[in-house]
Amino acid sequence: MKFHHQTLSNGLQIVAECNPDALSAALGFFVRAGARDETPEISGVSHFLEHMAFKGTDKRTAEDVNREFDEIGAKYNAYTAVDQTVYHAAVLPEYLPRAMDLLAGLIRPTLRVDDFDVEKQVILEEIAMYADLPSWTAYECAMRRQFADHGIGNSVLGTVDSVGALTADAMRAYHTDRYGANNIFVAATGKIDWHQLVDLIEEHCADWSAGASERGCDRTHRRDSDEIICTDAYVQESIVLVSDAPAADAPLRMASELLASIIGDDSGSRFHWALEEPGRVDSVEFAYYAYEDVGAFLTSIGCQPDLAEENLDIIKAIFREVAERGVEPEEIDQAKHRLGARIVLAAERPQNRLQSLADHWTYRQRYASVEEDLALLEAVTIEQTKELLDRYSLSNHLAVWLGPLKGDATASAPSLS
Amino acid sequence: MKFHHQTLSNGLQIVAECNPDALSAALGFFVRAGARDETPEISGVSHFLEHMAFKGTDKRTAEDVNREFDEIGAKYNAYTAVDQTVYHAAVLPEYLPRAMDLLAGLIRPTLRVDDFDVEKQVILEEIAMYADLPSWTAYECAMRRQFADHGIGNSVLGTVDSVGALTADAMRAYHTDRYGANNIFVAATGKIDWHQLVDLIEEHCADWSAGASERGCDRTHRRDSDEIICTDAYVQESIVLVSDAPAADAPLRMASELLASIIGDDSGSRFHWALEEPGRVDSVEFAYYAYEDVGAFLTSIGCQPDLAEENLDIIKAIFREVAERGVEPEEIDQAKHRLGARIVLAAERPQNRLQSLADHWTYRQRYASVEEDLALLEAVTIEQTKELLDRYSLSNHLAVWLGPLKGDATASAPSLS
Numbered sequence: 148m149k150f151h152h153q154t155l156s157n158g159l160q161i162v163a164e165c166n167p168d169a170l171s172a173a174l175g176f177f178v179r180a181g182a183r184d185e186t187p188e189i190s191g192v193s194h195f196l197e198h199m200a201f202k203g204t205d206k207r208t209a210e211d212v213n214r215e216f217d218e219i220g221a222k223y224n225a226y227t228a229v230d231q232t233v234y235h236a237a238v239l240p241e242y243l244p245r246a247m248d249l250l251a252g253l254i255r256p257t258l259r260v261d262d263f264d265v266e267k268q269v270i271l272e273e274i275a276m277y278a279d280l281p282s283w284t285a286y287e288c289a290m291r292r293q294f295a296d297h298g299i300g301n302s303v304l305g306t307v308d309s310v311g312a313l314t315a316d317a318m319r320a321y322h323t324d325r326y327g328a329n330n331i332f333v334a335a336t337g338k339i340d341w342h343q344l345v346d347l348i349e350e351h352c353a354d355w356s357a358g359a360s361e362r363g364c365d366r367t368h369r370r371d372s373d374e375i376i377c378t379d380a381y382v383q384e385s386i387v388l389v390s391d392a393p394a395a396d397a398p399l400r401m402a403s404e405l406l407a408s409i410i411g412d413d414s415g416s417r418f419h420w421a422l423e424e425p426g427r428v429d430s431v432e433f434a435y436y437a438y439e440d441v442g443a444f445l446t447s448i449g450c451q452p453d454l455a456e457e458n459l460d461i462i463k464a465i466f467r468e469v470a471e472r473g474v475e476p477e478e479i480d481q482a483k484h485r486l487g488a489r490i491v492l493a494a495e496r497p498q499n500r501l502q503s504l505a506d507h508w509t510y511r512q513r514y515a516s517v518e519e520d521l522a523l524l525e526a527v528t529i530e531q532t533k534e535l536l537d538r539y540s541l542s543n544h545l546a547v548w549l550g551p552l553k554g555d556a557t558a559s560a561p562s563l564s
Numbered sequence: 565m566k567f568h569h570q571t572l573s574n575g576l577q578i579v580a581e582c583n584p585d586a587l588s589a590a591l592g593f594f595v596r597a598g599a600r601d602e603t604p605e606i607s608g609v610s611h612f613l614e615h616m617a618f619k620g621t622d623k624r625t626a627e628d629v630n631r632e633f634d635e636i637g638a639k640y641n642a643y644t645a646v647d648q649t650v651y652h653a654a655v656l657p658e659y660l661p662r663a664m665d666l667l668a669g670l671i672r673p674t675l676r677v678d679d680f681d682v683e684k685q686v687i688l689e690e691i692a693m694y695a696d697l698p699s700w701t702a703y704e705c706a707m708r709r710q711f712a713d714h715g716i717g718n719s720v721l722g723t724v725d726s727v728g729a730l731t732a733d734a735m736r737a738y739h740t741d742r743y744g745a746n747n748i749f750v751a752a753t754g755k756i757d758w759h760q761l762v763d764l765i766e767e768h769c770a771d772w773s774a775g776a777s778e779r780g781c782d783r784t785h786r787r788d789s790d791e792i793i794c795t796d797a798y799v800q801e802s803i804v805l806v807s808d809a810p811a812a813d814a815p816l817r818m819a820s821e822l823l824a825s826i827i828g829d830d831s832g833s834r835f836h837w838a839l840e841e842p843g844r845v846d847s848v849e850f851a852y853y854a855y856e857d858v859g860a861f862l863t864s865i866g867c868q869p870d871l872a873e874e875n876l877d878i879i880k881a882i883f884r885e886v887a888e889r890g891v892e893p894e895e896i897d898q899a900k901h902r903l904g905a906r907i908v909l910a911a912e913r914p915q916n917r918l919q920s921l922a923d924h925w926t927y928r929q930r931y932a933s934v935e936e937d938l939a940l941l942e943a944v945t946i947e948q949t950k951e952l953l954d955r956y957s958l959s960n961h962l963a964v965w966l967g968p969l970k971g972d973a974t975a976s977a978p979s980l981s
Contacts, residue, residue, distance in 0.1 A: 168585055169912070170908045170909075170911060170912055170934075171905075171908055171909050171912065213831060213832070214832060217831050217832040217898060217901075217902065218832075218898055218901060219901060219905075220901040220902045220903075220904060220905025220906070221905070222905070222909060237909060238905065239904070239905055239908055414630060414634050415630070415631060415634035415635075481634060481635055484634075484635060484636060484637040485634065485637045486637075487637060487656070488588075488636075488637025488638070488639070488655065488656055489637070491587045491588055491656055492587075492588050492639060492654060492913070492915075494587055495586070495587055495588065495912055495913045495914070496909070496912045496913060497912070498909075517587075
């Protein structure tokens, strides 16, 4: 494994982890553009633009894009997050040049007005579909209230109003601003010839201009009050709790990952034994979300309304217990085994290494090998988890309720209607 | 990569593909026991037994099993098919001994009566859940009618009656019969020390007795007539077509895989362009199923009832067209790229190689490297696809309809009620 890094004169960065023994190559364009960069008027434009990227260029129709990716057997996709938009593909090494040609085309799409109008309907349907998912609706509401004056609280999909009113010109302006060469890095992993990679990127991207691309980073944020959304649309109650957590560049990052696994992992965690195993919930999750300037611990449960208050008491008791007595050494060991195995098992595929390489580059502007990641994990101490729990109180959380329960947000919990 | 093979004196076989460069090890117990080995009275016992395997041994409770797999960060699971039951785990190489201990324990469970009674309810709920899935119900019905007098038509889940009436003693008798050492092989891939592997298996499995284990293989089968299940339970119509296909050991196997991709792949296939892309169906699939003695091509679609007959006409026209004019050379090339990329991308993880290694061993009693698989794929000719289509007519199919449409099976198609 060898790491390389270079910046073109237009500001576009290239990072690669070359593994001569790999059987495939993975390639991704990471654009520093997402919901957090949107004003309310253009809310959802990043995600809409990601869809439009597949509609083709001057030399390719949408059908050509699909067919050509298919011809080289590429496993390809794209996604839009609150802080970045990513286009990626995994291919056999001999198809790297064609994959690069296709991916670079996605980043510089034609944005035809006809396609724009048709795709808008697809996006509006997607918004309607997600609005039907209670866990998603509760999550979006919780993030919006936790990060009330911060871009991380923005919705990735946008609203029916904002997307409905969006024009192709507004999207073009956003593209010019945010898709500048200096706001993009290309990452590659697996069987990569570094010099060939740089030549290919020069060929396709050297004439891309830079953009405005400023992003206001803010390590503080205001939190709104709890919210109870009472609706008969769902039989089950969805509850989301959010509290502050370290940002992605914080020294306590790995301790946060470990704590999330101890409290909320699928198997063997505190939530698993207290809530999932006795069948008290349909679903329960405890996750650590980290961004460049802020972070959050998120608890999500779905359960029968008449068990909701009791379940919340169980969760609060677990939060109090880890705050007062800390976590057990055996829990730390077990979570280290679990996360260590995941890091290693994921590292076997270039397409997974791509994500890890890009995460380090996005949030910490550095490279870390699998061995370094494992060493970081191994180095977490019980004292660090204590420090983490002292500085980021899980009990100091926002709560959002969605479902049949009604009540006012000042009471300890809503009641069954 | 180095392949090894050995048979213990009790008949248990061991196969391994050792890759010193891999980061993990994958391990699986492949038991030649499945729905096809069941009489109607014990229908569902293989799948029920697979659940019971996780309930523990004399030295471990069910909770111990979960906790111990979790302690070593194992990614583990099990599944029951119509012709085999598989227990597998992927771990870091240093945990291979503990994973072996745990997996071997699954194959020799205690089968406590208390656990049996509790788990029976879980299975009955699973049967009810699957009965609510129209695509599953139509699939099971189609397989039952296609293989009317053949074990491949048996249901993996069994029925509420058969599972409800099952006794722990009947399960024990089935276990003694089918889980004999001579009916099992252990496969391992990734970072494996062959001698350590054999020693571990000797330690845990050498005292296992052989079982009865005979299985009647039959290369012929009787097909029942079409069936139309008219029900208001679903808004959409589900249709499954089944026709004969080569068995898993047939020379035309790879040509069958290729044909399935040309006709029905997710992207770029005939069905994709004719049915999916114009939005005529909710879902469409064309798959090749291969077993040791028989095979089947399966078409499944879900669509609005008023489009069902037209969609079926489109499908029949595609079947006629490939029968009369064959497939295009470009289609073959594209499908080869697609399948080749999948073979290579899958080969990067020991846990995926395990499946490929075991498939070759189960159905062809031989080892094939990734390179051999790719060479086999590359060697498929347009003449072979022609021979395949001549010998296995897609137009000579069974049809099962499930949904609002009613009619009699002798008419060309049901009509809207």
